[in-house]
Amino acid sequence: MKAVILGGTSGMGRAIAQRLAERGDSVFLLGIGETDLTRSAADLTARHPTQASVGHAELDLEKPEGFSSALDAADSALGGFDTVVVTAALFASQDALEADIELTRRLVTVNYANTVVFCEHVRKRLLSRGGGRLTVFSSVAGDRGRKPVAIYGSAKAGLSCYLEAMDHKYNAAGLSVLCVKPGFVKTGMTAGLKPPPFAGEPVQVARDVVRAMDTRKPVLYTPGMWALVMLVIRWLPRFVMRKINF
Amino acid sequence: MQKLPPPESMLTGWGRLPMPGREILAENLESITRGAVLSRGLGRSYGDSSLPAQASDRVVATRLANRILAFDPKTGVIRVEAGIALAELNRLFMPQGFFSPVTPGTKFVTIGGMVACDVHGKNHHCEGTFGAHVRWLKMRLADDSLIECTPTEHGDLFYGTIGGMGLLGHILEVEFRLHTISSPWVYMESERVHNIDEFLAALGKAAPAWPMTMGWIDCLSRGSSMGRGILMAGRWAKPEEAKAEPPRPAIQKTLPFELPNWALNPLTAKIFNSLYYWQHVSLHAKAVVSPEPFFYPLDAILEWNRGYGSRGFTQYQCVLPRQAGPEAVRAFMKLLVQLGGASPLCVIKDCGPEGKGVLSFPLEGTSIAVDMAVSPEIQRIVDSLNEFVIAAGGRIYLTKDRFTRADHYRAMDPRVDSFLALRETWDPQRRLRSAQSVRLFGDKA
Ligand SMILES: Cc1cc2nc3c(=O)[nH]c(=O)nc-3n(C[C@H](O)[C@H](O)[C@H](O)COP(=O)(O)OP(=O)(O)OC[C@H]3O[C@@H](n4cnc5c(N)ncnc54)[C@H](O)[C@@H]3O)c2cc1C
Ligand SMILES: NC(=O)c1ccc[n+]([C@@H]2O[C@H](COP(=O)([O-])OP(=O)(O)OC[C@H]3O[C@@H](n4cnc5c(N)ncnc54)[C@H](OP(=O)(O)O)[C@@H]3O)[C@@H](O)[C@H]2O)c1
Numbered sequence: 001m002k003a004v005i006l007g008g009t010s011g012m013g014r015a016i017a018q019r020l021a022e023r024g025d026s027v028f029l030l031g032i033g034e035t036d037l038t039r040s041a042a043d044l045t046a047r048h049p050t051q052a053s054v055g056h057a058e059l060d061l062e063k064p065e066g067f068s069s070a071l072d073a074a075d076s077a078l079g080g081f082d083t084v085v086v087t088a089a090l091f092a093s094q095d096a097l098e099a100d101i102e103l104t105r106r107l108v109t110v111n112y113a114n115t116v117v118f119c120e121h122v123r124k125r126l127l128s129r130g131g132g133r134l135t136v137f138s139s140v141a142g143d144r145g146r147k148p149v150a151i152y153g154s155a156k157a158g159l160s161c162y163l164e165a166m167d168h169k170y171n172a173a174g175l176s177v178l179c180v181k182p183g184f185v186k187t188g189m190t191a192g193l194k195p196p197p198f199a200g201e202p203v204q205v206a207r208d209v210v211r212a213m214d215t216r217k218p219v220l221y222t223p224g225m226w227a228l229v230m231l232v233i234r235w236l237p238r239f240v241m242r243k244i245n246f
Numbered sequence: 247m248q249k250l251p252p253p254e255s256m257l258t259g260w261g262r263l264p265m266p267g268r269e270i271l272a273e274n275l276e277s278i279t280r281g282a283v284l285s286r287g288l289g290r291s292y293g294d295s296s297l298p299a300q301a302s303d304r305v306v307a308t309r310l311a312n313r314i315l316a317f318d319p320k321t322g323v324i325r326v327e328a329g330i331a332l333a334e335l336n337r338l339f340m341p342q343g344f345f346s347p348v349t350p351g352t353k354f355v356t357i358g359g360m361v362a363c364d365v366h367g368k369n370h371h372c373e374g375t376f377g378a379h380v381r382w383l384k385m386r387l388a389d390d391s392l393i394e395c396t397p398t399e400h401g402d403l404f405y406g407t408i409g410g411m412g413l414l415g416h417i418l419e420v421e422f423r424l425h426t427i428s429s430p431w432v433y434m435e436s437e438r439v440h441n442i443d444e445f446l447a448a449l450g451k452a453a454p455a456w457p458m459t460m461g462w463i464d465c466l467s468r469g470s471s472m473g474r475g476i477l478m479a480g481r482w483a484k485p486e487e488a489k490a491e492p493p494r495p496a497i498q499k500t501l502p503f504e505l506p507n508w509a510l511n512p513l514t515a516k517i518f519n520s521l522y523y524w525q526h527v528s529l530h531a532k533a534v535v536s537p538e539p540f541f542y543p544l545d546a547i548l549e550w551n552r553g554y555g556s557r558g559f560t561q562y563q564c565v566l567p568r569q570a571g572p573e574a575v576r577a578f579m580k581l582l583v584q585l586g587g588a589s590p591l592c593v594i595k596d597c598g599p600e601g602k603g604v605l606s607f608p609l610e611g612t613s614i615a616v617d618m619a620v621s622p623e624i625q626r627i628v629d630s631l632n633e634f635v636i637a638a639g640g641r642i643y644l645t646k647d648r649f650t651r652a653d654h655y656r657a658m659d660p661r662v663d664s665f666l667a668l669r670e671t672w673d674p675q676r677r678l679r680s681a682q683s684v685r686l687f688g689d690k691a
């Protein structure tokens with residue numbers, strides 16, 4: 001695999017990047033913060049004895065004008081990538097979002113609009129060379145409109161829908177799209193929240209995601225238990241959803 | 247955007263006695279340690295070393311800071327973020343022929359925690375503590391400044407931090423040297439030993455011949471067989487002794503729920519039984535084994551600490567100086583059995599010379615460690631053992647401790663004054679603190 005990872009400096013993205021680097025896949029990091037990127041690149045390089053020096057370029061999901069040149073850098077470093085993983089996103093509680101319209105605008109722009117724009121750049125490049133893998137982190141929050149993740153979840157719902165359609169439309173052309181729907185995972189993003197039962201660890205998610213990429217699955221719930229949880233949630237009637245706070 | 251964890255959370259050490267507190271968890275230690283009063287790694291210290299003095303204290307959890315910043319395969323020198331687990335380094339570097347110069351009896355510890363507790367292993371008599379292999383530290387101090395230190399640059403801070411239980415500053419990055427190993431397998435010999443005197447003699451005899459030694463003692467045996475058990479000695483297997491394939495990664499089972507309080511810790515019970523097994527089977531055994539069961543027999547079951555039930559447990563570990571002689575060890579074992587409350591097994595190890603860490607635990611002599619369930623008797627038991635240790639000129643290991651009284655601790659470790667002087671220099675307001683430092687050093691609660 002020659003994988004570009006957007007968000008690979010932290011959380012589940014870091015765990016995926018480490019896993020790929022450890023098995024000898026080539027990796028290239030995209031994200032914000034030059035120092036952080038450099039340190040992560042050094043980490044990935046050290047994780048496999050024959051890993052070539054891992055490259056990186058800055059890419060801010062709030063600045064779509066930079067997407068193309070960042071992908072150029074990845075392409076030239078890897079000699080044409082065949083895989084792109086996107087874990088980068090913003091998170092904020094529903095309370096914080098309702099109190100701050102500007103934050104809401106930023107979050108839905110980063111998590112939906114600009115993520116789709118980034119994926120479109122990637123899709124064109126991959127299709128032009130006969131396909132590849134596009135793995136994007138959506139969320140179980142996009143499976144049903146729910147009170148605590150109303151706005152964040154709506155952006156993820158849009159993203160899931162886009163990814164599903166991309167799979168339908170381009171799978172035959174060789175593009176394997178994977179929509180990852182993590183449940184609650186113990187990362188910095190959720191550090192302020194009380195972990196529910198079945199909370200996952202980044203390493204466990206990385207193992208599931210890499211396996212799903214290898215086997216070209218289109219959708220992955222991780223930890224796996226969340227597939228069942230969401231099945232139930234999707235079937236709850238509206239009057240129940242109005243009552244509960246989940 | 248640092249969200250505060252829910253106020254109702256509880257933190258515990260490995261002994262599972264909870265204290266109210268909240269962890270701040272993120273990758274970037276440089277940013278989250280600002281204003282923090284304590285760092286904690288994987289919480290494998292048994293008592294209250296990694297617990298906050300107050301629920302509202304800013305406690306940093308380092309475990310997401312797990313990057314390797316540099317590794318030189320020519321020299322083995324490695325620089326890491328403090329939250330990386332030893333298990334991770336073992337997994338990555340053992341296949342390449344490198345291993346930590348020192349490992350404690352569990353691999354689920356962070357490198358930062360290994361520095362802060364200046365851990366020792368089966369090779370203490372040859373390699374000293376982990377701190378002896380540390381070359382450089384990057385820290386955040388109590389006044390929020392960042393500093394780098396080495397044995398020669400800010401050497402006082404460096405040696406105060408080694409074994410300093412996080413009280414002089416937050417360890418952000420560590421540089422040390424991995425050792426090369428002759429193969430990823432361990433050649434091990436074990437020997438049945440009939441009583442404590444024989445044990446001490448056998449440990450003494452094994453020390454010059456073997457780079458790694460330790461023993462399990464059956465704490466239930468009394469009289470002339472008091473202190474019987476098994477001595478284990480090992481070294482990395484030579485390439486021609488090693489099995490052709492790499493050792494298989496450990497299969498880990500998790501103890502899925504807390505056992506009732508009356509249940510015996512299933513692991514000690516298991517080892518205990520095998521001890522009896524060995525008693526009947528062989529006087530002397532040799533084998534080439536995987537490093538996992540050799541170094542980390544207790545890691546085979548994750549969260550085995552739930553085996554002690556809701557009451558929690560503690561470990562008593564002390565070292566008795568060589569000058570006190572075998573009589574002291576014999577008398578200690580006798581007292582331990584007499585006081586009751588100890589698990590059926592204890593670990594014995596002869597330590598080499600004291601290290602340079604100001605509060606580092608080991609000194610030349612015999613270390614004994616035993617698990618104990620928490621009961622209404624525990625304070626009395628720990629007090630009595632401590633009084634014995636003071637009289638014998640020994641000391642206890644802070645990372646295992648939860649019940650020692652301040653005056654006892656002072657009496658057993660004259661180095662406390664030098665440590666407090668260091669705190670005066672580097673943290674005059676004593677901003678950095680833990681539940682343990684309140685208990686033992688009289689910090690503000
Ligand atoms: C089964 C088992 C076997 C063990 N065997 C041994 C053994 O053979 N030899 C031995 O020496 N020890 C042994 N120990 C103890 C263990 O090695 C230490 O407690 C170790 O330090 C725990 O590491 P941790 O990352 O979990 O640290 P924690 O328990 O989280 O913290 C321990 C202390 O280190 C401080 N600390 C941690 N990280 C930092 C940081 N980044 N900066 C500043 N301070 C920090 C904390 O404040 C606290 O005071 C054993 C423990 C267990 C559970
Ligand atoms: N954790 C969960 O429980 C959970 C559940 C469901 C779905 N998810 C989704 O899973 C993915 C990974 O989450 P995580 O928990 O691993 O979180 P994380 O560690 O916070 O990772 C998110 C990453 O996104 C980066 N990022 C934020 N804004 C960016 C921008 N404008 N441009 C580029 N990068 C940006 C962050 O960089 P900085 O750190 O530099 O800001 C960070 O590296 C996210 O898409 C998240 O929505 C998480």
